[in-house]
Amino acid sequence: MMRLQKFLSAAGVCSRRKGEELIARGDVRVNGAVVTTPGTQVDAAKDTVAVRGRVVRIKEETVYLALHKPVNVESSCRKRHDPIVLDFIDLPQRLYPVGRLDKDSEGLILLTNDGRIHHLLSHPSFEHEKEYRVTVKNTLSDEDLRAMAAGMTLPEFVTRPCIVTRLDRNAFTIILKEGKNRQIRRMVEARGNTVVTLKRIRIAHIRLGTLKPGRWRHLTETEIKKLGIHSGS
Numbered sequence: 001m002m003r004l005q006k007f008l009s010a011a012g013v014c015s016r017r018k019g020e021e022l023i024a025r026g027d028v029r030v031n032g033a034v035v036t037t038p039g040t041q042v043d044a045a046k047d048t049v050a051v052r053g054r055v056v057r058i059k060e061e062t063v064y065l066a067l068h069k070p071v072n073v074e075s076s077c078r079k080r081h082d083p084i085v086l087d088f089i090d091l092p093q094r095l096y097p098v099g100r101l102d103k104d105s106e107g108l109i110l111l112t113n114d115g116r117i118h119h120l121l122s123h124p125s126f127e128h129e130k131e132y133r134v135t136v137k138n139t140l141s142d143e144d145l146r147a148m149a150a151g152m153t154l155p156e157f158v159t160r161p162c163i164v165t166r167l168d169r170n171a172f173t174i175i176l177k178e179g180k181n182r183q184i185r186r187m188v189e190a191r192g193n194t195v196v197t198l199k200r201i202r203i204a205h206i207r208l209g210t211l212k213p214g215r216w217r218h219l220t221e222t223e224i225k226k227l228g229i230h231s232g233s
Contacts, residue, residue, distance in 0.1 A: 004028065004040045007049060011056040027052050045094065063093050064224055065111045066206060070213035075101045075109055085109060088214050099203075102182055107132070107200030108208040111216075120227055121203065127177040131202035132184060135171045137194040144191045145172060154186050170196075 002010070005019035014022065020038040022028050028035055029050045030042055042049060044058050067085055069075060074084045075097045085097050089111065098110040098121050110121065121128055149164040163175040174184060185195045201208045205226050211217060 001041045001043055003038070004030065004035060004042050004049070005038050007042050007044060007058065008051065008056070010044075010058045011049070012059075013051055013056050022051060060093055060113060062114050063091060063095060063112060064114065064117065064219040064227075065089065065091075065095065065216050066208070066211065066219055067109050067111055067216040068208060068211040068213050069101055069106055069109045071104060071106045074103050075099075085111065088216060099179060101200055102185070102198070105198040105200065106213060107198075108203055108206065108211075109200070110203060110206065110219075117227065128204040129175050129177055129202065130179060130200060130204075131173060131175045133167070133171070133173050133197075133199045133201050134184060134188070134195060135197045136188055137170070137196055138192075139169045140166065140172060140193070142166075144193070147191060148174065148187050152187055152190055154190055156180070156186060157183075159183060159187060173201075 004023060005016045008014055008019035008022065008028070009016045013019065019028075023038050023040075024036060026034050026036050030040065031048050049056055067088060069085055072082060073087075074080070074082050076084050077086060077096060078084070082103065086095065089095060093113045095111040095113050096118070098112060098118055101107060101109050110117070112118075145164045145166055148159075149162055151161045152159045157180050159180070160176075160178055162177070165173045167173060176183065184198060188195050199208075206219065206223050
């Protein structure tokens, strides 16, 4: 909430003092009703403010974040019973996660108020890589890794060829250019094994790095530019 004259100033209409004059003259409406009292509180996210019939808004800063989603957190905006990714963000902007990450998985997820990035990172035609580090219950054979890398025909879908690299007897990294529902877990299950931990460590050129679970950071200018967009636009 903010004073109406402060809203007019933040929206670039005029100075606060000039805003007080506009309000006193009856030139300002809030949600269709004329407001003549300076100091009236308005909610920039909910209220519609018009000056002489023209709706004015505060231009919201464009934000791009990288969050390390912990296990047992939903990558959703809707609060049900479990924590959601937005619970970890203490910014005023209304943000949305880009893509999804299973509740029982952890790792990198991006959040933004820029709708363009959803198309840039989510649409299959752009083929952005997503890299995961996976540990499984039983020892992995070389044939298991080759089968996953070659692409698999599963009951739910057919996976595309991908890059799979062994880390040790029970762990590997996998780089996908697709993101079907619980894809890696289903691939592992098809080989008679079970995923123990699954962490996304990279989306395109953006890396999780040393970011701790539940912590977030702003993307760097370089990271934003490599996405083909410009911050603050």
